[in-house]
Amino acid sequence: MGEVEKVFLSGLHEKLVEDKVIDESQLEPDFAKEIVKYGGKDVMTCLQCGNCTGVCPISLKIDYKTRIIIKYCQFGLKTLTLGTQWVCATCYRCYEHCPADINPAEVMIALRHIAIREGVIPPFIKVAATNLVKYGQSVKPDLEVEKIRKELELEDVPSRGAEYAKVIREINVLIHAVGYDKLIGIEDEVKA
Amino acid sequence: MSSSESLEENPAQKTPERESGPEEPRVGVFVCHCGSNIAGTVDVEKVRETAERLPGVVVAKGNKYTCSDLGQDEIIKAIKENDVNRVVVAACSPRMHEPTFRNCIQQAGLNPYLLQMVNLREQCSWVHAQQKEEATRKAIDLVRMGVAKASRLVPLEAREVPVEQASLVIGGGVAGIQAALDMAQMGFKVYLVESEPSIGGRMAQLDKTFPTGDCAICILAPKMVDVARHPNITLMAYSEVEDVQGFIGNFDIKVRRKSRFVIEGKCVGCGVCADVCPVKVDNKFDLGYGKRKAIYVPFPQAVPLKYTIDKDNCIYFKNGKCKACIKACTNNAIDHEMADEVVDLKVGTIIVATGYDTYVPMKRGVYKYWEYPNVITGLELERLINASGPTGGHLIRPSDGESPRRVAFIQCVGSRNKKIGNNYCSRVCCMYAIKNAQIVKEHEPETKISVYYNDIRAFGKGFEELYHRVREEYSVEFIRGRPAKLTEDPETKSITIRAEETLLNKITEREFDLVVLSTGLLPSEGSKRIGKTLALSLSPDGFFMEAHPKLRPVDTAMDGIYLAGCAQGPKDIPDSVAQAKAAAASAASVMFGKKVKIEPLTAAVDEELCVACGLCVEMCPYRAPELYEGEKGTKARIIEALCHGCGTCVAACPQKAIIANQFTDDQITSEIVSALEDVGNGGDKTKEMAKKPAAEEEVS
Incomplete structure (x- = not known):
């Protein structure tokens, strides 16, 4: 990049790329149907009123707009939706308010299903899934907590109990049987 | 048929x-x-x-x-x-x-x-x-x-049956008034029945009309007076249609004239009684913002200008004392012992103009209508900016009586909402909000006005021009987004609206002194009972259904019964008047014919086979079969003029006693x-x- 270009394009360059015209080949015309297939309601009925964004506790904190995600879905901009929907806390407040009766929270859940199948899997999902097959719960048992429990003369957490090994074994079998391990990419962890 | x-x-x-x-x-x-x-x-x-x-x-x-x-x-x-x-x-x-x-x-x-x-x-x-x-x-x-x-x-x-040269109009709003006047002008006898003490309907409550800005009552009042004066019109205010029997050309109507406890023939509307009445209550006409006495006319231009005693609040009906109004009235018009009267009418056609009610926001809803005093509805705003309203046309905020400096309108409250089952657009809210924004600006040019909308529907003649004018000349701000949360400042009682401004892609919080909810239109409460009495069918939105959405927009499936105004669906004033005129013309065309031909393609009962089980009476959507006492005991018979020849009773009859002419089993x-x-x-x-x-x- 020459000096002149640096002056005129540095910082602007990225912006220009971001704002470029969306090519039709980037759109998936049947995306709305795919969402219905994975349990979401028909996003095409959305009026884009923005009520869901306004009531969303997540939207207030980070740059995430429920309405925009739904707009991407209507438009068929699949690539832009994958990866963003994990921040939804599924509090269902958007569903309470939606005048089009869509239930955006369940659209987000459908988008997660789609993302996983597309192989767009955030690392924390893998961690949680690994925890599930290792400890029978998606949150890793905290050794510090166990120490405190002992001091307070409380029982062991169930995952440490002897019977629990059987439960974990059953979970492993189930996860393998439905192909969840393969889907998430944790086949190595599963002892089935 | x-x-x-x-x-x-x-x-x-x-x-x-x-x-x-x-x-x-x-x-x-x-x-x-x-x-x-x-x-x-x-x-x-x-x-x-x-x-x-x-x-x-x-x-x-x-x-x-x-x-x-x-x-x-x-x-x-x-x-x-x-x-x-x-x-x-x-x-x-x-x-x-x-x-x-x-x-x-x-x-x-x-x-x-x-x-x-x-x-x-x-x-x-x-x-x-x-x-x-x-x-x-x-x-x-x-x-x-x-x-x-x-x-x-x-x-x-x-068969031919004669047509009674008279018509019944149910509802005395602008549609009912126009239909009654048109038919009376054509020479037919008209009975105009209105359940409130005065005709005028919702239009009488409005301040100005969009898009031209004519004062609503100023253009309506002359028509109301015409109704009262017209020799062909019998005005029955404060009355209810109780029962309707019969068929096209020959309807028998029972009307209950509720007792006003004031003799209409003697009352001259001088108002001395109201001056002395010691009871003050909220005036329903002003939606609770104004006061009236227990003996009252709802508004000064009321027609008929006859006083009415509100039985629930009058002291005499509580303990038999007071009688201040009796002493004051020089015409001896007041009679606390008056009883309801039921009048029988015979008419050839009926026009249903039962109008609308506005949506009442939910008790625990997002927009806090019942909790925050400074959240009001569009119709309440109409009364607050109306020169003959409770504030004399001076807009105040209900919490402290101050002039609001910042006003927000929230659109689509109670309309276009699948959650509450009102999927339809109410057609008038965009324009009345825009019109009211203009009026508020004219009263107080310094007021800052924001309209939260989803889509602006300015589809009528001159509507788009008004929309442009309020944006350009009056600098009204339009924000695309549906408000998510309203919070009240406990000190100032001002209201903060949180909404996603969808065109800005940002969530904003803005403070306003007054929030106006542009509430949608619902079928009027009384229309449900009238619909049952007349056996009219309803559209999915709850309004009365027309016979054909395009080619027969004022007819109903019942011959001789026509629709006018908001009874058929949300409408603005020009559309209501146009439909009223169309309904009047349709009804008149039947009455001018003097006779109606009844097609013989109807059902007929074989009395030998009929066991009077009454199933046909239940099944018929047009109320054509009836049971009667004849020589052979109780039997069913078909009122041919009501029968549409649909064959429902024929299929239902367990005795095969009913045949459909020209569609017999054979x-x-x-x-x-x-x-x-x-x-x-x-x-x-x-x-x-x-x-x-x-x-x-x-x-x-």
């Missing part, structure tokens, strides 16, 4: 009808080519040839256009030459030319109901243009069915039997099968 057309000028009436009773059927078949519409697909000559060989057929002819004068002349000629007594016309839909051919065979001296139409165009050639051979086979089948049925047709007589069975015939050896078999039910009939 009835039509208002008069038969008086019909030359066909003059030819005496021949006897066409139980003699052997002699069927004439006329196959129409309809230019190339039918002939282009169906081999019409083959159809004609096959028809000629069918049992009972004495003549079969083809015509290029059977409905033309030439074609009709040929039918008449063929009837006379061949002594034909049943006619099959294989042409287009009966919706098109059945009346034409009925007239035609009547001119030849036949009973008009000895005609059977076979639809070779809409139901054959047009839909099978690509399959010519099959279409011809289908046409032959259809004609064979038609001939089989025609052989069994019996003559029927159309006639339909003969059609089915011949439909199942094979073309090749059809002739003989048809004859055999067709004879069988006839034999049974003789036995019974």
Whole structure:
């Protein structure tokens, strides 16, 4: 990049790329149907009123707009939706308010299903899934907590109990049987 | 089934009808080519040839256009030459030319109901243009069915009933007023029934009208006075329609005149009684923002200008004391012992103009209408900016009486919302909010106004221009987004609105002094009861359903009953007035006819078989069957004028005691039997099968 270009394009360059015209080949015309297939309601009925964004506790904190995600879905901009929907806390407040009766929270859940199948899997999902097959719960048992429990003369957490090994074994079998391990990419962890 | 057309000028009436009773059927078949519409697909000559060989057929002819004068002349000629007594016309839909051919065979001296139409165009050639051979086979089948049925047709007589030269208008809003005035002007007697003490309806409550800014009551009041003065109009305010019986041309109405406890003939509306009345209560007309006495007129321009005592609040009705109004009234118009009166009316037509109510925001809803004093509805704002309203037209905020500096409008409250089941657009909220924004700006130019909207619908004449004007000249700000949360400042009582501004893609919080909810329109509370009384059907949105959404927008499925104004769906004032005028014209066209022809294609009860179970009465959507005490005990009978010939009762009757004229079991069975015939050896078999039910009939 020459000096002149640096002056005129540095910082602007990225912006220009971001704002470029969306090519039709980037759109998936049947995306709305795919969402219905994975349990979401028909996003095409959305009026884009923005009520869901306004009531969303997540939207207030980070740059995430429920309405925009739904707009991407209507438009068929699949690539832009994958990866963003994990921040939804599924509090269902958007569903309470939606005048089009869509239930955006369940659209987000459908988008997660789609993302996983597309192989767009955030690392924390893998961690949680690994925890599930290792400890029978998606949150890793905290050794510090166990120490405190002992001091307070409380029982062991169930995952440490002897019977629990059987439960974990059953979970492993189930996860393998439905192909969840393969889907998430944790086949190595599963002892089935 | 009835039509208002008069038969008086019909030359066909003059030819005496021949006897066409139980003699052997002699069927004439006329196959129409309809230019190339039918002939282009169906081999019409083959159809004609096959028809000629069918049992009972004495003549079969083809015509290029059977409905033309030439074609009709040929039918008449063929009837006379061949002594034909049943006619099959294989042409287009009966919706098109059945009346034409009925007239035609009547001119030849036949009973008009000895005609059977076979639809070779809409139901054959047009839909099978690509399959010519099959279409011809289908046409032959259809004609064979038609001939089989025609052989069994019996003559029927159309009945005429006189039409009462009077009309009932239910609802005294702008639509009801306009309909009443139009019919009265045409010379008909009109009874205008209104449940409130004064006519005027919702329009009387409004401040100005969009888009022109005319003062609502200023343009309405002269019409209200005209109603009261017109010699042809009997105004029945503070009254309810209790019962409606009868049918087109002959409705019997019962109207309950609720007692005002003031004698209408004596009250001159001077208001001395209200001056002395010690009771002060909220005025419903001002939606609780103004006060009135226990003896009151709802607003100064009320028509009729007669006072009414509010029984629930009057001290006399609580403890028998006070009587201040009696002492004050110089005309002795007040009578606390007055009782309701039920009046019987007889009318020929009814116009339903029951209007609308506005949506009431939910008790624990997002917009906090019931919790924050500074959240009001659009109709409340109309009263607060109205010069004759409780504040004399000075806009204040309810919490402290100060002028609001920042006003927000929230659109689509109670409309376009699937959650609450109101999926429809109320059509007026965009424009009344825009109009009110303009008025507020005119009163207080410094006010900052924001309108939270989803879509602006400025579709009427001059609406878009007004929308532009408030944005450009009055700098009203339009924010696209549906507010998510309203919070009140406990000190100042100002309200903060949080919303996503969707065009900005940002969530904003803005503070306002006054928030106006643009509430949508609902069918009026009273309309539910009226709808039941008149057996009117409802659209999915809860408003009354018109007979056809495009071609019969003011008629209902019930003959002689018409719709005007918001009873049929949300409307603005120009649309309501236009529909009222259309309804008045429709009703008048029936009454001008003096008589209505009742088609004989109705159901009929065989009293021998009827066991008076009453199932037909329950099933009928038009209330045509009734039980009565006759010589043979309790039996059902059909009121022909109400019957639409739909056949529901016929199917429901467990005794098979009801028949549908021209659709009897015998006639339909003969059609089915011949439909199942094979073309090749059809002739003989048809004859055999067709004879069988006839034999049974003789036995019974």
